[in-house]
Each structure stands twice: as C-alpha cells, then as structure tokens.
Amino acid sequence: MKKTPMMLQLAVILFCIMAIPTAILTWYSGAQIIENSEAAIGESSLAGLNANRKLNENALANLAQDTARLAAANVFEPIRGFETYNEVNASYANYTKAKSVMNELLNLNRRVDGVSSSYFYLADSDYVISTDNAITTLERYEPMDWTTEALEDQRGISGVWVPRMLASGEHVVSYVYPLNRLSSPTSGLIVVNMxxxxxxxYLNTTEVEGGSSLLLGADGKVISHSNKSLLLTDGLELPFVQEILNQDSSEGYAFRELDGNRMVYAWSRSALSGWWNVSWSSMDKLMAESREMQGNIILLTGAIIVLGTVLAVVLATWLSRPLRQLVRTIRSKSDLEVADRNELAFLDMAFKRMQEEEEGLFRLLQEREEDTRSFAVHRLLRGEIPPRLTEVFPEACYRVVVVSMDRYRVYVGNTNVETRSYHRYLLNTKYESLFPEGARAHSVYHTDGSIVVVLNFAQEEHGCGNDSIRQALETIRDESLELLTHTVTIAVSGVADAPEMVAERLLEAMELIKQRIIKGAGSIMYWQEEDEHGRKYIDSENSERRILNFVDAGDLDGIFKELENIRCLISAEQHISYDNIMFIYHQLIGATIKHLRENHISTGRTVMGKGDIYSVLAAMDTLDELEEYLHTFFQEIVQNLDRGPAETNHGERVIQYLKDHYKEEIVLKDMSTEFGISYSYMRKIVYELTGKSMIDYLNQLRIDKAKELLLDTDLTIKQVAAEVGYYNVQSFNRFFRKYEGMPPSSYKTAKSKSS
Known part of the structure; x- marks a missing residue:
C-alpha cells in the first residue's frame, strides 16, 4: 500500500466512506423497520389489551359499587327479623317486604349488562331471596358452602370475585359481598353472578383479526376463554403463559414461536383484582408490508453505491492535487531520504520526525518542572534538602503559609472527588500568582483541606513586607470563598533563614491553625513567639458541678448560661492552648454521661445516635460550633428526663384500660381523647411497652380469652365469639386463624385429644 499512488488510495477511501456506511445504514434501517414494526405491533397489542382490561374492570367495579350502595340503602332492614322461611310466608305483609328485596335485586341486575342472577342470604336464616328462584329455602337453592372459603381472601369491607360454574352448567363470575356493621345493620350476604x-x-372488544385472549385469576385459574372447555382449568399450562407471567413486569409483550408461526403475546395484570389479561396473535400477515419495504430499500442502496463509485474517483483526483504539490515542495527542501514511497508515506515519515522531537522536548520540560518545583517543595516540607534547591528557591529567607478550609467535612460531604481535585488545581495556580513581585511562591496540597504555600525572598523588609503579605492573604481568603463557597483560615509562620528550618515553620503554621477555635473561621493569623511562663491553664471543675446540678433540676436556661460563662472564660485568655480547650469540653461531656449513669438514667437516646462524640468535637473549628453542639446535647438530655415518667404513666393506663374493656367495642380515637393524648402518641407508647400495635394487642387479648373459654366451657363458637367482643363468627374465625394458625374448632379438637 505504501507504493500505491495517493490518488488511487483516496479514491478507495472515498468509496469506502460512502459505500460501507450506506450498506450498514441500509442493513440497519431494514432491521430497524422490522424491529420497530414488531415493537409497534407489540405496543398496539398491549394498548388494546389494556383498553379491554379497563373496560372489564369498569364494568365489574360499577357492579361492585351498585352492590355496596344497595347494602347501604337499608333495603334489608325490614326482613332482618325473619330468620325462617315460614316467618316470611306467615303474612302478606312479611312476604311483601321480602318481595321488595327481590325487586331491588332485579334492579341491580338491570344496571349492568350480562348479570345472570343475584340473591340475598340473611345470616343464620334458612331461606334465600333470589332473582332466578324468587324466595325459596336453602335446601331448594344451590349450595352456599363455597362462600365461606371465598370470604377467607376478603380484604377490608369490599366483596370478592369468584369464578365458578352454576348447577345449570353456566359459567359465571360471582361477586360475594358480606354485609357488616359499617355497610348495613343487617348481617348477611349479597351474591351477584356475572x-x-x-x-x-369486554376482553375481545379491540381484538385484532385472528387473535385470541383469556382472563386468568391471581392463582392462574382460567376465568374467561373463547374455548369454554378450558374454563376453570389451570391456565399456566397453556403455551408460554407460565413463562411470560413469571417476568417482573406487571404488563408487557413478547414474541414467541408457536407451531412454526411467530406470535406476539401481550399481558397486563389488574392492580385492583390481581387478574391477568393475556392476548396473542400471529405476526405473519401484519409484517408483510414491512418486509416489502425492506426489499425496496436494498435495491435503492445498490443504485446509490454505483453512483458513489463514479463520484469517488472524481473527488479523489480533485482533492489530492494540493497534497501532491505539498509533498513535492517538502521533498525539494528537506533531507528526508525516502524512496519508493507514495505521498502519504512521505508525509507520515515527516510528521513522525516532528512528533518525536516535540515529545522529547515535552518530557524534558515536564521532568525539569517536576524535579525542580513540586518535588522539591514536598521534600523541603518534610525536612529534607532537595538537590538543585537554588533553582526553585534562590533566596535566603522562607515563610510558610497554611490555607486551611473551614468545616472541611461539610465541604467533603457536598462535593465529589473530581470536583475537589479540580478546586485544588485552581487554588494552587491562583495562590502562586497573588503574592507580590520579589517573592517566589510555590504551593502544594498538604492534607485535610490544607494547601501549603512556601514563600522565598531575599529579606523580609524588601519585596515581601508585612503589608504586601497581608494584602495577598486577604485576596486569597476572598477568592477562595468565591470559588469554594467555604471560608478559609490562614496561618503565617515566622521567618526561616535556612531551608532546613522550613519543616519547623510548617509545624508553627499548623499549630497556629488550631487557634481558629478562638479567633473564628476566616481569620488570618501570624506566628508570635509566646512566653511559656505566661501560658495559663483553665480548669472548669466548678462549672461542671453547676451544670450537673442544673441537669438534675431540669434547668435548661441555667445550663446555657453556664456554657456561655465557660466560653467567655476561654475567650478572655489570649494564650490558652487548643489542647486545654478540647480538654474542657471533653471533660464536661464525660462528667455528664458519668453522672447520668450513676443516677441510673439511660443515656441511649442521647448518646447512641451521635457516633463518637469526642471525634465530632475534635472536628469542629470554632467555639460557636462547639457551643451549638452542646446546646443540642443538653437540650435532648433535659427533654428525655422530663417526658420519661409521663410516657410510662400513660402507657400503663392505656394497657390496663384495654385489659378491662377488651370485650367491648372500643373506638381508639375516642379512647385517646378520654386520656387527653393524641391518637398517634397513644399508639407509640403502647408499641414501646408491648412491641405490638394497639389493634394487634387488643385482638391478642380477645383470642387468649377465647382459648380459655373453648377449653374450660361448653359454649358454642358463636357464643365464645360474642363473649370476647366479636359480633360475627367470620371475624372471630379470621382473627383466630391469624394468631393461632387454625380455626377455633380445630384448636378445641386438638387440645381435647392431647389432654
């Protein structure tokens, strides 16, 4: 290829640039047409399925609402006292009342299309009022045992839907609605057969030609299907149904091969009932038009490639002319000995030579900068004297400036690693340019949000006087705040007249940074030699005793005033050490916790959720932060001491009330009003004392008493239920099964056998 003329290479390149992408685009677009067509069909199938599902849900919901309204209309109140069929037929007036119930059921049937029949059963009676057999005895009507099993899955006060087959062979979906005290004063059942x-x-309203659909219950049972022989069978055995319903999504579509045909399956689960709607149809007819379009695109692409070949040759000749002239010029003026090579190979050799020279120069500059600048500064701060030091620091005097970010942990929590690295780069570059002429400034990142600037100058009073330093440091403080939105504290060491003293000056500046706790954030501090004999040690023992007395008395104002006295005492001492300040607050925290534990007062609520308190104190920069933290600390202690006995007293009263009145109908919100506390607070203290919610605790009391009555008396299940506070047997059975894992009858039998 290196000997092939450039014009021919360019023609081939241009051809490939046009032909290959065109071919790939054609292939891709054809594939996308097929894929998008399939996707559109899948989306359309899913949309149609969802429309059918909503239509079906609306019809069933309307029927359920009409049933609930009928239950709430007190229609059944007039016959509540008729427990037998003979009582209903005892007089014309009685029969007329029952007849009015049947008429209401007939009206209910007419409101929704497709209702086969409906009936009402009064609890503990021996007759049924129906729209298909009028008023008849239970013996002459269909069995009702299935309703008990169906109502075990009931949630709340709404009814349940049950697919089944009537004695006549007709398939229906029955809505079983139990009457309760919330919906009607009458006990019983309303059953509507759709x-x-x-x-x-409803399921086939928007069905495409040749498609099919089915409706499955939450357990996989077939509720509706065009093939009536499959009704009430296990729908998960149908092709691909088990596979697609096992997916995580509650709706979607998928493509599968069935008997040599590509099929689209769509599924959608009802959020109300948990039923699955599934539809499927063949893709062959639907995709015929898309495949024809794909063939036409391939023919058009072939024609474009032929025309592109001719155009590539013309463009290659025209575009290569300036480049060939450039190569002839370079060959005539350079000493590159390149023979038997085309124009591109010649230019490649020339550019490689230039790149090698540039990379060598760049490595030289980089090595020089790293070795004589940054590396030298780091070594100097460690107390080492780097070689070629005078190239970086030619003057005799040094000063170390430490710029430390205030509340560094907050800054770290609000930024990511990349942002912090970028900020360090900007600050290092900016700091070096802000100091006055006559001073060499080199900055490096040190640790924990601190940047160290080493200043090198001839004499302190020439070129780097105090006024010049102060102005530069104020600019550093202002621009750092603008960039970081965090203040910085700046510490300036004393002057060192030898490089081996720079590490010592760094320690001076780092020690000076600790004075931020007194001076406050955003300060600029200069090192001054202190008289060791002038240092004063502050002892806060008297304040500790007063604060502990205030804690015992619950005097929060007294505690805050004493904390302010401690702060004023620290602020008044100019030469107090940082270690002394931290010792005062550590000692105060420790003494308080020790005092509480010696008085058998739990400190878990106050201490356990705060982590390592001493590490939190050490991370604070100023007295303001320390005082604010201690205010919160003591406020939580005093609040916990105040509310402890009250909570216990309320809790014991509530527990005793539930034990005394568990047989009665307890309205919990009225109960909380009677105790003079909020409902939510009452629930909270009961849970803390028992580990259970109030409802669970009340039901557990009732079930425990019911177990005693079942074993020690001859009362019936219904009598036991009424004795412990349940006004219908169904509720009693449900709660007994929840807490004991079996119905009360089985419990009594099992205990009798074991004894």
Missing part, C-alpha cells in the same frame, strides 16, 4: 360470556365480550 356471565362469563359478557366478560369475554
């Missing part, structure tokens, strides 16, 4: 064929109509 025809399966009507549900099938």
């Amino acid at each position: 025809k399966e064929s009507q549900i099938g109509k």
Whole structure:
C-alpha cells in the first residue's frame, strides 16, 4: 500500500466512506423497520389489551359499587327479623317486604349488562331471596358452602370475585359481598353472578383479526376463554403463559414461536383484582408490508453505491492535487531520504520526525518542572534538602503559609472527588500568582483541606513586607470563598533563614491553625513567639458541678448560661492552648454521661445516635460550633428526663384500660381523647411497652380469652365469639386463624385429644 499512488488510495477511501456506511445504514434501517414494526405491533397489542382490561374492570367495579350502595340503602332492614322461611310466608305483609328485596335485586341486575342472577342470604336464616328462584329455602337453592372459603381472601369491607360454574352448567363470575356493621345493620350476604360470556365480550372488544385472549385469576385459574372447555382449568399450562407471567413486569409483550408461526403475546395484570389479561396473535400477515419495504430499500442502496463509485474517483483526483504539490515542495527542501514511497508515506515519515522531537522536548520540560518545583517543595516540607534547591528557591529567607478550609467535612460531604481535585488545581495556580513581585511562591496540597504555600525572598523588609503579605492573604481568603463557597483560615509562620528550618515553620503554621477555635473561621493569623511562663491553664471543675446540678433540676436556661460563662472564660485568655480547650469540653461531656449513669438514667437516646462524640468535637473549628453542639446535647438530655415518667404513666393506663374493656367495642380515637393524648402518641407508647400495635394487642387479648373459654366451657363458637367482643363468627374465625394458625374448632379438637 505504501507504493500505491495517493490518488488511487483516496479514491478507495472515498468509496469506502460512502459505500460501507450506506450498506450498514441500509442493513440497519431494514432491521430497524422490522424491529420497530414488531415493537409497534407489540405496543398496539398491549394498548388494546389494556383498553379491554379497563373496560372489564369498569364494568365489574360499577357492579361492585351498585352492590355496596344497595347494602347501604337499608333495603334489608325490614326482613332482618325473619330468620325462617315460614316467618316470611306467615303474612302478606312479611312476604311483601321480602318481595321488595327481590325487586331491588332485579334492579341491580338491570344496571349492568350480562348479570345472570343475584340473591340475598340473611345470616343464620334458612331461606334465600333470589332473582332466578324468587324466595325459596336453602335446601331448594344451590349450595352456599363455597362462600365461606371465598370470604377467607376478603380484604377490608369490599366483596370478592369468584369464578365458578352454576348447577345449570353456566359459567359465571360471582361477586360475594358480606354485609357488616359499617355497610348495613343487617348481617348477611349479597351474591351477584356475572356471565362469563359478557366478560369475554369486554376482553375481545379491540381484538385484532385472528387473535385470541383469556382472563386468568391471581392463582392462574382460567376465568374467561373463547374455548369454554378450558374454563376453570389451570391456565399456566397453556403455551408460554407460565413463562411470560413469571417476568417482573406487571404488563408487557413478547414474541414467541408457536407451531412454526411467530406470535406476539401481550399481558397486563389488574392492580385492583390481581387478574391477568393475556392476548396473542400471529405476526405473519401484519409484517408483510414491512418486509416489502425492506426489499425496496436494498435495491435503492445498490443504485446509490454505483453512483458513489463514479463520484469517488472524481473527488479523489480533485482533492489530492494540493497534497501532491505539498509533498513535492517538502521533498525539494528537506533531507528526508525516502524512496519508493507514495505521498502519504512521505508525509507520515515527516510528521513522525516532528512528533518525536516535540515529545522529547515535552518530557524534558515536564521532568525539569517536576524535579525542580513540586518535588522539591514536598521534600523541603518534610525536612529534607532537595538537590538543585537554588533553582526553585534562590533566596535566603522562607515563610510558610497554611490555607486551611473551614468545616472541611461539610465541604467533603457536598462535593465529589473530581470536583475537589479540580478546586485544588485552581487554588494552587491562583495562590502562586497573588503574592507580590520579589517573592517566589510555590504551593502544594498538604492534607485535610490544607494547601501549603512556601514563600522565598531575599529579606523580609524588601519585596515581601508585612503589608504586601497581608494584602495577598486577604485576596486569597476572598477568592477562595468565591470559588469554594467555604471560608478559609490562614496561618503565617515566622521567618526561616535556612531551608532546613522550613519543616519547623510548617509545624508553627499548623499549630497556629488550631487557634481558629478562638479567633473564628476566616481569620488570618501570624506566628508570635509566646512566653511559656505566661501560658495559663483553665480548669472548669466548678462549672461542671453547676451544670450537673442544673441537669438534675431540669434547668435548661441555667445550663446555657453556664456554657456561655465557660466560653467567655476561654475567650478572655489570649494564650490558652487548643489542647486545654478540647480538654474542657471533653471533660464536661464525660462528667455528664458519668453522672447520668450513676443516677441510673439511660443515656441511649442521647448518646447512641451521635457516633463518637469526642471525634465530632475534635472536628469542629470554632467555639460557636462547639457551643451549638452542646446546646443540642443538653437540650435532648433535659427533654428525655422530663417526658420519661409521663410516657410510662400513660402507657400503663392505656394497657390496663384495654385489659378491662377488651370485650367491648372500643373506638381508639375516642379512647385517646378520654386520656387527653393524641391518637398517634397513644399508639407509640403502647408499641414501646408491648412491641405490638394497639389493634394487634387488643385482638391478642380477645383470642387468649377465647382459648380459655373453648377449653374450660361448653359454649358454642358463636357464643365464645360474642363473649370476647366479636359480633360475627367470620371475624372471630379470621382473627383466630391469624394468631393461632387454625380455626377455633380445630384448636378445641386438638387440645381435647392431647389432654
């Protein structure tokens, strides 16, 4: 290829640039047409399925609402006292009352299309009022045992839907609605039978040609299907149904091969009932038009490639002319000995030579900068004297400036690693340019949000006087605040007249940074030699005793005033050490915790959630932060001491009340009003004392008493339920099964056998 003329190479390149992308685009677009067509069909199938599902849900919801409204209309109140069929037929007036119930059921049937029949059963009676057999005895009507099993899955006060087959062979979906005290003063059941064929109509409203659909219950049982022989069978055995319903999504579509045909399956689960709607149809007819379009695109692409070949040759000749002239010029003026090579190979050799020279120069500059600048500064701060030091620091005097970010942990929590690295780069570059002429400034990142600037100058009073330093440091403080949105504290060491003293000056500046706790954030501090004999040690023992007395008395104002006295005492001492300040606050925290534990007062609420308190104190920069933290600390202690006995007293009263009145109908919100506390607070203290919610604790009391009555008396299940506070047997059975894992009858039998 290196000997092939450049014009020919360029023609081939241009051809490839046009032909290859065009071919790939054609292939890709054709694939996308097929894929998007399939996706559009899948989305359309899912949309149609969802429309059918909503239509079906609306019809069933309307029927359920009409049933609930009928239950709340007190229609059944007039017959509540008729427990037998003979009582209903005892007089014309009685029969007329029952007849009015049947008429209301007939009206209910007419409100929604497809209702086969409906009936009402009064609890503990021996007759049924129905729309298909009028008023008849239970013996002459269909069995009702299935309703008990169906109502075990009831949630709340709404009814349940049950697919089943009537004695006549007709398939229906029955809505079983139990009457309770919230919906009606009468106890009993309303059952409405919706025809399966009507549900099938709803499911197939938007069905595409040649498609099919089915409705599955939450347990996989077939509720509706065009093939009536599959009704009430296990729908998960149908092709691909088990596979697609096992996916995480509650709705979607998928493509599968069935008997040599590509099929699209769509599924959607009802959020109300948990039923699955599934539809499927063939893709062959739907995709015929898309495949024809794909073939036309391939023919058009072939024509474009032929025309592109001719155009590539013309463009290659025109575009290569300036480049060939450039190569002839370079060959005539350079000493590159390149023979038997085309123009591109010649230019490649020339550019490689230039790149090698540039890389060598760059490595030389980089090595020089690293070795004589940054590396030298780091070594100097460690107390080492680097070689070629005079190239970086030619003057005799040094000063170390430490710029430390205030509240560094807050800054770290609000920024990521990349942002912090970028900030360090900007600050290092900016700091070096802000100092006055006559002073060499080199900055490096030190640790924990601190940047160290080493100043090198001839004499302190020439070129780097105090006024010049102060002005530069104020600029550093202002621009750092603008960039970081965090203040910085700046410490300036004394002057060193030898490089081996720089490490010592760094320690001076780092020690000076600790004075931020007194001076406050954003300060600029200069090192001054202190008289060791002038240092004063402060002892806060008297303040500790007063604060502990205030804690015992619950006097929060007294505690805050004493904390302010401690702060004023620290602020008044100019030469107090940082270690002394931290010792005062550590000692105060420790003495308080020790005092509480010696008085058998739990400190878990106050201490356990705060982590290592002493590490938190050490991370604070100023007295303001320390005082604010201690205010919160003591406030939580005093609040916990105040509310402890009250909570216990309320809790014991509530528990005793539930034990005394568990047989009665307790309204919990009225109960909280009677105790003079909020409902939410009452629930909280009961849970803390028992580990259970109030409802669970009340039901547990009732079930425990019921177990005693079942074993020690001859009362019936219904009598036991009424004795412990349940006004219908169904509720009693449900709660007994929840807490004991079996119905009360089985419990009594099992205990009798074991004894």
